[in-house]
Amino acid sequence: MTEAVRADARRNYELLLSVAREAFAEHGTDASLRDVARRAGVGIGTLYRHFPTREALLEALFRTRFDDLRLRAEDLLSSQSPREALVAWLKELAIGSTTYRGLPESVMAAVRDPDSELHASCMRMRGAGAALLDRAQRSGDVRSDVTIEELMALAAGVAWVSSESTGGADLVDRLMILVTTGLATA
Incomplete structure (x- = not known):
C-alpha cells in the first residue's frame, strides 16, 4: 500500500x-x-x-470517552471520600451518556453482549466503576446489596430521562442526588 x-x-x-x-x-x-x-x-x-458494523463505528467514537471514564474512576479511588467519588463518577457517566440519543441503550446492550464491538470498552469502564462501588461499600457509605449493573442501569436511566427533557445537566444533577440518596446506608 x-x-x-x-x-x-x-x-x-x-x-x-x-x-x-x-x-x-x-x-x-x-x-x-x-x-x-x-x-x-x-x-x-x-x-x-x-x-x-454500526457498533464498530460507535466503538471508535466512544473508546476514548469510555477510557477517560475508566481513568477518572481510577483517579477517584484515591482523591475523595468513597461515596463522593462514586457519585462524581456516576454523574460523569450519566452526563456523558446524554451526548447522543440512544447511547445509554447502546452501552447497556454492549455490556450484556460479549460479541458487541463496544463490549470490551464498556467492560473496562464498568470494572473501574465497580472498584469505586466496592470501595464505597467497604467504607460503609453505600449499601452492600447494590451492584455495579444496577448503578449503570440507574445512570443510563438518568441519562435517558434527561436527554428526553429540557433539563440537561441540571436535571442530571438533581436526579443523581435523588438516586444516590438511596445508595446510602442508614
Missing part, C-alpha cells in the same frame, strides 16, 4: 468519524449509516471497510 493510499484511507476514517459524530448528535445512535457515508462524500462500501 502506498503512502498516498494510506493517507487517503486515514483521511476517510477521520472524516467518517467526524461526520458520524454530527449525524449521531442530530439523529441519535440510530442515524442512517448511508447518510453518514453520503455526507462524508464516500461510498457506503468505504464506510463498511472502516467500520463493518
